[in-house]
Amino acid sequence: MATSQEVVDSLESFALSCKENDRLTVMIKDWNRVLRVEATDLGTVNSLVTSGGDVSVKDGAFETPDLVIQSDSDTLTQVFYGELSPNEPYNDGSLRIKGSEEDIVRLDFVIAMLWE
Amino acid sequence: MKKIVSVSLGSTSGDFVREIELAGQRISLSREGTEGDIGAARARIVELDGKVDAIGLGGIDVYLYVGGEQFVIGDGKRLADAALITPVVDGSGLKNTLERVVVDDLFRLERIKAGDKVLMVSALDRFGMAEAFVDHGNECVFGDLIFNIGFDFPLSTLKEIEDIARKYRSRLLTVPFHMLYPTGAAQEVCSANPTYAKYYHDADVIAGDAHLILKHMPERVDGKGIVTNTTRQNTMSRFAEAGAAWVMTTTPNIDGLSSGTNVMEAVLVALLEKPTSEITADDYSTLIEQLSWRGSLTVF
Numbered sequence: 001m002a003t004s005q006e007v008v009d010s011l012e013s014f015a016l017s018c019k020e021n022d023r024l025t026v027m028i029k030d031w032n033r034v035l036r037v038e039a040t041d042l043g044t045v046n047s048l049v050t051s052g053g054d055v056s057v058k059d060g061a062f063e064t065p066d067l068v069i070q071s072d073s074d075t076l077t078q079v080f081y082g083e084l085s086p087n088e089p090y091n092d093g094s095l096r097i098k099g100s101e102e103d104i105v106r107l108d109f110v111i112a113m114l115w116e
Numbered sequence: 117m118k119k120i121v122s123v124s125l126g127s128t129s130g131d132f133v134r135e136i137e138l139a140g141q142r143i144s145l146s147r148e149g150t151e152g153d154i155g156a157a158r159a160r161i162v163e164l165d166g167k168v169d170a171i172g173l174g175g176i177d178v179y180l181y182v183g184g185e186q187f188v189i190g191d192g193k194r195l196a197d198a199a200l201i202t203p204v205v206d207g208s209g210l211k212n213t214l215e216r217v218v219v220d221d222l223f224r225l226e227r228i229k230a231g232d233k234v235l236m237v238s239a240l241d242r243f244g245m246a247e248a249f250v251d252h253g254n255e256c257v258f259g260d261l262i263f264n265i266g267f268d269f270p271l272s273t274l275k276e277i278e279d280i281a282r283k284y285r286s287r288l289l290t291v292p293f294h295m296l297y298p299t300g301a302a303q304e305v306c307s308a309n310p311t312y313a314k315y316y317h318d319a320d321v322i323a324g325d326a327h328l329i330l331k332h333m334p335e336r337v338d339g340k341g342i343v344t345n346t347t348r349q350n351t352m353s354r355f356a357e358a359g360a361a362w363v364m365t366t367t368p369n370i371d372g373l374s375s376g377t378n379v380m381e382a383v384l385v386a387l388l389e390k391p392t393s394e395i396t397a398d399d400y401s402t403l404i405e406q407l408s409w410r411g412s413l414t415v416f
Contacts, residue, residue: 027261027269030311087290102266105295108287109265116283 067099082115124174152300172378207377
């Protein structure tokens with residue numbers, strides 16, 4: 001089990017990787033969303049906010065997230081560090097993503113562009 | 117009589133049953149839509165297996181060929197593998213051949229000239245056509261990220277398409293196909309985003325999958341050429357009413373119908389009477405020449 005700080009660190013790493021990728025920054029410039037990340041084994045909630053091509057990590061939850069990402073802390077850290085494709089835990093049900101299919105595809109695309 | 121059935125994830129509104137004669141043989145051609153129901157498509161393929169000469173798989177790809185590499189679409193491959201006896205083809209074996217020829221023909225007919233701006237709504241599934249436009253000196257916008265993913269990020273080089281295909285390779289195996297491409301009733305829904313209309317307006321020629329072109333097409337496309345396939349009467353009417361100058365279909369017009377490449381590839385496979393694993397691109401090219409198959413140009 002990862003710690004709550006390790007989950008936050010993985011999200012920060014993901015956000016930094018997005019910022020450092022010039023092409024991705026332009027791609028997502030109009031994709032303004034709130035992603036709520038819930039570590040089910042820790043009971044913690046963090047948010048990733050995309051706005052104008054920037055990605056940032058916020059403590060706590062926003063009232064109306066566009067996507068809710070739920071999994072255990074180990075899976076979340078591995079996914080956001082790019083060590084694990086989200087497909088595998090998503091398909092076996094250990095990673096749940098709630099939101100529009102369009103936004104799920106976009107998030108998965110962003111992760112693929114960063115880590116594949 | 118040869119019997120060919122195209123099982124499609126598209127809507128049933130495009131279903132047809134035809135009998136045609138080719139190379140001295142009577143061929144029964146039919147298309148059966150399943151409204152995006154993959155389970156129903158699979159069940160139908162299992163039912164047809166061993167009872168028909170070839171099965172076309174419509175509304176979904178099994179393989180994409182990009183930059184000399186083969187990419188597998190998971191949902192498509194699982195459907196194709198449902199048949200154990202009858203060959204199942206998705207049209208990808210033909211696209212490289214037919215669609216390059218069509219671009220060459222458009223230049224020969226002076227419908228397109230070097231420097232014309234081309235919008236390909238998606239190029240991953242038609243890389244051969246994309247290469248042909250680039251080779252002819254067209255200024256291209258490839259809209260894969262815009263129209264399939266929803267990011268306003270036009271691609272302009274073949275290398276970018278190759279790069280994205282490689283990064284997205286593992287996803288193609290697992291992402292449900294309907295999340296990337298409209299299936300069933302979603303094909304009939306027009307969801308033109310005003311932000312993306314500029315790409316249509318800036319282009320001289322709009323090319324690619326007919327469902328994608330129509331789904332995002334603004335009200336007017338005055339004077340523009342369209343290069344696509346799978347046109348039906350209502351498809352052609354929509355292009356004409358929107359002011360398009362001409363439509364070139366990449367598959368031949370048979371009895372007023374330009375079928376999907378999967379149907380045409382299934383016809384060729386049935387006529388060749390060889391195991392699909394032994395069929396080469398040259399076999400297709402030779403037979404296409406013998407049949408005098410060419411794209412069909414309609415000028416409005």
